[in-house]
């Protein structure tokens with residue numbers, strides 16, 4: 001079974017894979033609530049002969065599906081969570097399927113399925129005796145809330161991997177080499193004493209005062225932390241009626257920085273500020289650590305393997321009808337948005353992407369040496385085993401993720417990119433199985449770029465936040 005045969009096998013499954021992307025798209029489920037999506041993918045793999053372990057890390061929608069025995073063990077990561085409020089029909093105008101309902105604005109309906117197609121193709125190669133080793137598909141829930149892989153990592157499921165590969169829908173096709181920010185997500189809940197705010201304020205102690213004092217303290221701290229850091233908060237409980245001194249109030253913080261240690265230092269300072277706020281307001285505080293993640297380290301050795309596999313396949317075979325709908329979608333974006341998204345590219349690619357609604361020619365990394373201002377929980381996996389991922393041209397060039405235009409594309413022509421991604425991932429995994437030196441070099445590279453071994457950012461007591469709702 002050669003790489004061409006692997007590509008052909010995936011091609012034979014095109015209808016099935018496209019249909020899976022549609023089924024998940026039509027039933028968008030938020031992080032840790034992806035019961036149907038995770039079930040569909042896990043059951044499909046079980047029917048293919050994979051051994052499926054469900055409920056990893058205390059999360060019912062996290063699973064791992066393995067096939068084969070012995071080394072090497074190659075992981076392929078899949079995601080399937082949707083975003084709140086992004087419900088959208090397939091069409092070139094803003095029109096929700098259901099107002100306020102979730103939608104697949106990040107293309108995780110494609111992501112989970114493309115990765116699954118690759119895992120099944122590698123399974124067939126192992127089954128036919130062409131390659132030896134183990135392929136493992138990771139069903140990773142709740143990426144949008146940066147929860148899934150972090151809690152999975154704490155349970156040790158990535159520890160025996162020799163390498164892991166993944167991808168992400170985007171506006172163009174290139175290896176993803178940018179770092180991302182490490183982060184912590186914590187909620188501080190203050191408790192005071194309620195009282196009638198007009199009649200007996202002297203008996204009350206306001207938990208909302210504590211929240212406000214904490215936020216003020218953090219604003220003063222902001223001047224004295226590293227420039228790469230980002231801190232944002234929202235008051236999740238500010239009390240009720242104004243005539244009642246709030247006995248309970250909560251504030252939810254995200255702390256991000258380019259390194260895990262940077263995030264930890266700022267979090268310690270935040271804890272001190274929270275304690276200070278309790279002294280000033282005569283309240284108490286309880287801190288709940290929701291999640292945290294590492295910065296992402298792209299593995300160059302594996303990224304090169306992905307790029308050469310992308311180049312073997314060339315452009316994504318979008319049809320004329322796909323291009324027409326993509327052009328209609330792009331017409332709904334304002335020029336400034338398109339220009340800003342395309343500004344990461346250099347000429348002549350930038351002009352070419354500007355001229356074509358769908359630009360899928362594989363290119364060298366455009367983000368090497370940069371740091372994304374967001375975070376991803378793929379970061380945690382990248383500290384445990386060598387990881388590479390690629391951006392895939394699923395959306396009209398210039399389209400930001402988490403928009404209704406991306407949702408519309410993900411329910412339509414973007415399914416073609418999931419089949420393409422399956423071929424790239426399977427071809428790349430095949431290269432790793434057949435060329436062991438690539439795995440050795442990738443692991444040496446990780447040991448030399450990683451400043452220390454992975455240690456879970458989660459406190460021992462932290463549990464998956466099942467009710468977390470992040471926009």
Ligand SMILES: [Zn+2]
Pocket residue numbers: 106107108143168
């Ligand atoms: Zn995403």
